[in-house]
Amino acid sequence: MSNKSCCFFEANPLSNLLPPLLILEFILGSVGNGVALWGFCFHIKTWKSSTVYLFNLAVADFLLIICLPFRTDYYLRKKQWIFGDLPCTLTLFMLAMNRAGSIFFLTLIALDRYFKVVHPHHLINSISNGAAACLTCLVWVLTIAITAYLLSESHLEVSNFTHCDSFTICPVSDAVWHDSLFLLEFFLPLIIILYCSLCITWRLRQRQLDKHGKVQRAVKLMAAVGVVFILCFLPSVATRVYILHVLSSPFKHSCEVFRSADSAFYITISLTYLNSMLDPLVYYFSNPSFQKLYLRLVAGKLTCQQAPEVDKNPSLDASVSHSISRL
Secondary structure (H helix, E strand, C coil): CCHHHCCCCCCCCHHHHHHHHHHHHHHHHHHHHHHHHHHHHHCCCCCCHHHHHHHHHHHHHHHHHCCHHHHHHHHHCCCCECCCHHHHHHHHHHHHHHHHHHHHHHHHHHHHHHHHHHCCCCHHHHCCHHHHHHHHHHHHHHHHHHHHHHHHCCCCEECCEECCCCCCCCCCCCHHHHHHHHHHHHHHHHHHHHHHHHHHHHHHHHCCCCCCHHHHHHHHHHHHHHHHHHHHHHHHHHHHHHHHHHHHCCCCCCHHHHHHHHHHHHHHHHHCCHHHHHHHHHHHHHCHHHHHHHHHHHHCCCCCCCCCCCCCCCCCCHHHHHHHCCC
C-alpha cells in the first residue's frame, strides 16, 4: 500500500501523551527563560560578546515557548486546528525559525568558548559588543531566510479543520528541501559542538588548567550544550531518517507502519522543545552572575535593583588568567 492513501492520521494516542508534555515544557520554559531575560535586563552588570549570544538564545527560546499552547490545543482536539490557515502558517514558521535560531546560537556559544580557550590570542576574542550584536543580527537573518518558505505553504483541510503540520509522510513538492534543512540543522551544528568540546577538553588537560574554577565552568558549559543538544534533537532526527527510509523503500507498507512512524515523529519533535526548557542550564554554567541570580531567587532575596557581584578569582596566576580571562 502506498503512503498516498495514508496521509492523515488523527492524534490518538498523541492527544493523550503530547498535551501534558507540551504544558510542562510551556510552564517550565516560560519560567526559566522569563527569569533569564529578567536577569539579562536587570542583573547582569557587565556584558561581553558571550552575553549577547546568550541573550539571543533566551529570546529564541522564549518566542518558541509562546507557540506551545496553540500546539497543545491542536493535539487536544486530535490534530484539528481551529484557528485558520494563516495562524497555522505563522505558528509553524515561528516554531521552525526559533528552533533553528536556538540551534545556531548554541553553536555560536560553543564556537565562542572554543576560540577563547584554544585560540586566546585570536582577534575574534576582542570583538566589541556592537560587533557581536551585528553577528547575532546576521544569524537571525539567516534563520528567517532558510525558514521563510513555510510562510508560503498551504495546509491540508480535513472536514473543515486544518491539518496544521509542517512535516508529513505525504508526497509534497518541497519535502526534499524541508527534510534536508531539518537534518542539516542537526548534523552540522553537532559536528561543530563536538569538535569544540573535544578541542577545549584536550587543551585544558594539556595545559593542566582543569582545576581552576573558570576552566571548570567552561568545561561544564560545553558539556551542558552537548547534552542538551543531543538529548533534545537526536530522537526526532533519527525518527525522520527512519521515515525517509520507509518512504524510499521499494516494498509496500501498510497504513499501520505509516501511522506508527507518524506518531513516533510527532512525539520526538515535541521533545525538541525541551531544548528551550533546558537552556537555562546553559546560562547557569556560562556566567557566575546567573548562578548567584538563581540562588538569590530561590532564597527569595532578589529585587530588581540588586545585581550579582562580578565573579572574582584573584588566586589565578598570570599565565592562566591570560588563557581564561575571557571565559
